[in-house]
Amino acid sequence: MSATLKAYARRLFPQVAALAVILLMVSLAFPGFFKLEIQNGRLYGSLIDILNRGAPVALLAIGMTVVIATKGIDLSVGAVMAICGAVAAACITSGYGLAATLAITLGTGVLCGLWNGLLVAVLDIQPIIATLVLMVAGRGIAQLVTEGAILTFNDPGLIFIGSGSFLGLPMPVVIWLVFGLAVALVVRRTALGMLIEALGVNRRAAMLSGVSTGVLLIAAYMLSGLCAAIAGIIAAADIRGADANNAGLWLELDAILAVVVGGTSLLGGRFSIAASLIGALIIQAINTGILLSGFPPEFNLIIKAAIIVLILVIQSPRAQSAFVWFSRPRATAAGKAGEEAK
Amino acid sequence: MQSASSYVLSAVGIDKVFPGARALDRVDFSLARGEVHALLGENGAGKSTLVKCLTGAYRRDGGRILLDGGEVDPRDTLEAQKLGIGTVYQEVNLLANLTVAENLFLGRQPRRFGLVDAREMNRRARALLSEYDLDIDVTAGLSAYSVAVQQVVAIARAVDLSGKVLILDEPTASLDTHEVALLFRIVRRLKERGLGIVFITHFLEQVYEISDRITVLRNGQLVGTRETAALPRRDLIAMMLGRELVGEVGSGNRHAAPGGDVRYRFRGFGRKGHIRPFDLDVRTGEVVGIAGLLGSGRTETAEILFGAERADSGTAEADGRPLDLSSPRAAIREKFGFCPEDRKVDGIIGDLSVRENIALALQARRGWARPLSRGEQDRLADHYIRALDIRTSDREKPIRLLSGGNQQKAILARWLATNPDFLILDEPTRGIDVGAHAEIIRLIEELCEKGMSLIVISSELEELVAYSSRVLVLRDRAHVAELAGERVTTGAIVEAIAASDGRAGT
Numbered sequence: 001m002s003a004t005l006k007a008y009a010r011r012l013f014p015q016v017a018a019l020a021v022i023l024l025m026v027s028l029a030f031p032g033f034f035k036l037e038i039q040n041g042r043l044y045g046s047l048i049d050i051l052n053r054g055a056p057v058a059l060l061a062i063g064m065t066v067v068i069a070t071k072g073i074d075l076s077v078g079a080v081m082a083i084c085g086a087v088a089a090a091c092i093t094s095g096y097g098l099a100a101t102l103a104i105t106l107g108t109g110v111l112c113g114l115w116n117g118l119l120v121a122v123l124d125i126q127p128i129i130a131t132l133v134l135m136v137a138g139r140g141i142a143q144l145v146t147e148g149a150i151l152t153f154n155d156p157g158l159i160f161i162g163s164g165s166f167l168g169l170p171m172p173v174v175i176w177l178v179f180g181l182a183v184a185l186v187v188r189r190t191a192l193g194m195l196i197e198a199l200g201v202n203r204r205a206a207m208l209s210g211v212s213t214g215v216l217l218i219a220a221y222m223l224s225g226l227c228a229a230i231a232g233i234i235a236a237a238d239i240r241g242a243d244a245n246n247a248g249l250w251l252e253l254d255a256i257l258a259v260v261v262g263g264t265s266l267l268g269g270r271f272s273i274a275a276s277l278i279g280a281l282i283i284q285a286i287n288t289g290i291l292l293s294g295f296p297p298e299f300n301l302i303i304k305a306a307i308i309v310l311i312l313v314i315q316s317p318r319a320q321s322a323f324v325w326f327s328r329p330r331a332t333a334a335g336k337a338g339e340e341a342k
Numbered sequence: 343m344q345s346a347s348s349y350v351l352s353a354v355g356i357d358k359v360f361p362g363a364r365a366l367d368r369v370d371f372s373l374a375r376g377e378v379h380a381l382l383g384e385n386g387a388g389k390s391t392l393v394k395c396l397t398g399a400y401r402r403d404g405g406r407i408l409l410d411g412g413e414v415d416p417r418d419t420l421e422a423q424k425l426g427i428g429t430v431y432q433e434v435n436l437l438a439n440l441t442v443a444e445n446l447f448l449g450r451q452p453r454r455f456g457l458v459d460a461r462e463m464n465r466r467a468r469a470l471l472s473e474y475d476l477d478i479d480v481t482a483g484l485s486a487y488s489v490a491v492q493q494v495v496a497i498a499r500a501v502d503l504s505g506k507v508l509i510l511d512e513p514t515a516s517l518d519t520h521e522v523a524l525l526f527r528i529v530r531r532l533k534e535r536g537l538g539i540v541f542i543t544h545f546l547e548q549v550y551e552i553s554d555r556i557t558v559l560r561n562g563q564l565v566g567t568r569e570t571a572a573l574p575r576r577d578l579i580a581m582m583l584g585r586e587l588v589g590e591v592g593s594g595n596r597h598a599a600p601g602g603d604v605r606y607r608f609r610g611f612g613r614k615g616h617i618r619p620f621d622l623d624v625r626t627g628e629v630v631g632i633a634g635l636l637g638s639g640r641t642e643t644a645e646i647l648f649g650a651e652r653a654d655s656g657t658a659e660a661d662g663r664p665l666d667l668s669s670p671r672a673a674i675r676e677k678f679g680f681c682p683e684d685r686k687v688d689g690i691i692g693d694l695s696v697r698e699n700i701a702l703a704l705q706a707r708r709g710w711a712r713p714l715s716r717g718e719q720d721r722l723a724d725h726y727i728r729a730l731d732i733r734t735s736d737r738e739k740p741i742r743l744l745s746g747g748n749q750q751k752a753i754l755a756r757w758l759a760t761n762p763d764f765l766i767l768d769e770p771t772r773g774i775d776v777g778a779h780a781e782i783i784r785l786i787e788e789l790c791e792k793g794m795s796l797i798v799i800s801s802e803l804e805e806l807v808a809y810s811s812r813v814l815v816l817r818d819r820a821h822v823a824e825l826a827g828e829r830v831t832t833g834a835i836v837e838a839i840a841a842s843d844g845r846a847g848t
Contacts, residue, residue, distance in 0.1 A: 190710050191713040194694075
């Protein structure tokens with residue numbers, strides 16, 4: 001069991017290290033960075049801000065990780081966020097209860113995922129094209145739902161999801177933590193993780209081994225749709241309105257980036273939801289850090305890109321083989337010591 | 343003992359270490375001018391690694407390479423080529439979409455005014471190939487020609503570029519007898535020109551036909567170098583396997599079909615465009631062989647039996663009960679298993695570990711909600727790694743790093759773990775070495791004795807004859823003959839296949 005834990009730690013080490021370095025660098029530029037305080041039973045501070053602001057991308061990254069593990073990609077999640085935000089606002093303003101609103105909204109997200117999944121699994125369309133359809137059409141659908149306006153609401157229950165708190169943590173943080181943990185547990189405690197990885201590495205061989213590749217593919221996109229729906233509700237609840245044009249705009253790219261920074265290959269196969277979540281936090285930490293450090297905002301995107309390139313270079317197989325090469329004498333000595341210990 | 347100067351290439355004490363494995367352990371190798379030197383060993387013995395060290399594709403971790411008596415250190419294949427060491431691989435490493443001439447002169451096209459002088463290039467290409475008695479249209483795309491011709495083009499390019507040492511890595515794997523003869527004619531001519539030729543193959547007859555000396559590797563170590571003429575075949579196999587092989591192929595023909603009733607009964611089973619409807623009966627504990635040329639419908643038969651392609655006609659029954667073979671998943675539920683022909687594309691899940699690859703089919707049948715615990719997977723993997731002698735440093739190694747024979751055994755283990763009643767093996771011994779070959783044949787016989795029903799597709803007729811009680815012969819995507827009992831001989835199979843020539847000739 002400890003071997004599994006060790007493997008897990010080794011897997012997450014680059015991401016955790018990158019996050020730590022970024023947080024340290026920000027704290028140098030902005031001394032009060034690590035300060036946390038409690039007001040009205042709720043934690044406040046820059047760290048909490050990062051967790052809170054990072055919620056939508058973190059949620060999208062959960063579904064995106066699974067989709068990418070199947071050798072797919074889901075470009076539609078930003079648009080699905082907009083659709084679901086619009087649906088939530090429309091439902092709540094037309095008098096549905098909170099439970100019904102949430103059920104309808106989550107159902108809408110799952111339905112969007114089903115559409116993507118059917119295109120990919122049944123019609124065998126390349127995922128990047130299949131999900132592009134909904135990415136383009138999605139904002140139109142959202143505008144139809146909101147009838148072109150920003151649909152505002154003031155239902156306290158729905159607003160609570162965006163800005164309330166639970167056990168001292170903002171609701172969005174609680175939601176993505178709990179949901180991420182739940183998905184990771186379901187995937188790893190059942191055989192789903194292994195079957196998805198098999199499907200992602202070699203779909204035909206997995207199919208010939210009896211894996212229901214079609215069902216798994218569709219389920220992956222449905223999970224991604226569900227994640228986008230939750231993210232859409234949070235984004236709408238946060239601003240107390242549904243903005244069909246801007247909700248979730250470009251977030252699909254941040255979600256893909258979070259997965260890649262998390263070390264899951266776009267070629268499919270091995271994946272780690274925890275690493276993707278840390279990846280999402282890295283992206284948000286960079287965003288928040290640049291703002292706090294007082295750089296002129298024009299630099300933000302460039303600095304962000306530079307940091308991400310650096311992280312990707314560190315993770316690249318070539319850089320890692322160079323790293324192995326440099327540390328080889330030590331590694332073999334350690335290996336021998338380990339063997340002797342046995 | 344020849345003097346050192348007569349060697350065009352010698353390698354002394356070559357070491358190569360991969361993470362977790364010593365691929366080459368102080369291997370010596372020397373190649374004389376004008377000799378064909380066969381490099382032999384089981385899969386994973388280190389043949390390819392040695393060649394890659396010699397050609398600079400791998401960096402060796404120790405040892406020296408001498409070319410014409412001077413020390414060289416090729417850093418990549420390009421540099422090795424410039425030094426005079428050329429390589430031709432089994433999968434022809436040329437560009438199928440370019441013309442023959444372009445392939446011959448790629449990267450060094452004759453130029454005029456800065457542009458490629460196509461006419462000059464084609465003229466030179468024709469001249470070059472005429473040395474090989476090859477009179478083909480050099481402006482045609484390479485893919486228009488047979489693998490044998492492509493092979494010759496690759497050799498012509500390699501010799502033209504290098505000219506001292508030619509390494510042929512399994513050049514005959516996908517050639518027929520006639521094409522092998524053509525290739526060997528060329529090899530002999532190059533030998534007369536004084537080239538040193540390294541020849542890697544699995545076909546022992548060819549080794550005896552063409553080589554002057556033989557070097558055998560085993561588990562990364564040099565077993566020895568011998569004169570071919572002074573090394574009996576049996577001794578050579580003993581060198582390669584490190585043990586006395588109990589008969590190269592099985593213990594003899596069983597021929598007699600096991601008694602008992604027909605267990606599996608297929609009637610009018612077929613699919614349009616894939617395989618014409620056929621009837622097939624299989625008894626408990628019986629091996630039914632399938633023979634036919636490439637493209638005759640062998641793999642199509644396997645795929646339709648396993649549900650990889652859905653049958654659009656006919657019925658399938660087991661013990662009188664209808665079978666659902668609408669998908670691989672359904673077939674697996676009926677306790678079917680299928681080892682596909684193309685391991686890399688259809689079999690292995692390359693990035694996953696040996697353990698996961700072995701557990702996959704069983705896990706898929708149990709469903710996602712009932713996972714095999716890690717402990718169960720470990721036990722399963724360890725059991726089959728031991729039982730089938732799968733050579734891997736540990737069960738967590740990604741399966742793509744294993745050699746072909748060991749990958750094949752792992753795929754077999756994947757199916758054995760599901761405890762199937764009906765197992766389809768498509769070319770189970772293709773591209774694997776003598777040792778693994780014999781083990782897999784022994785395994786087929788064992789499974790059969792345990793009461794499993796097997797369908798084995800193979801192009802090795804001796805092998806089919808050894809373990810099949812009946813052989814089906816396929817031609818033009820139809821089952822055309824069934825040989826049973828005394829009639830199961832290689833001669834009869836060849837005759838049944840050849841009977842088609844009347845039609846094929848028209």
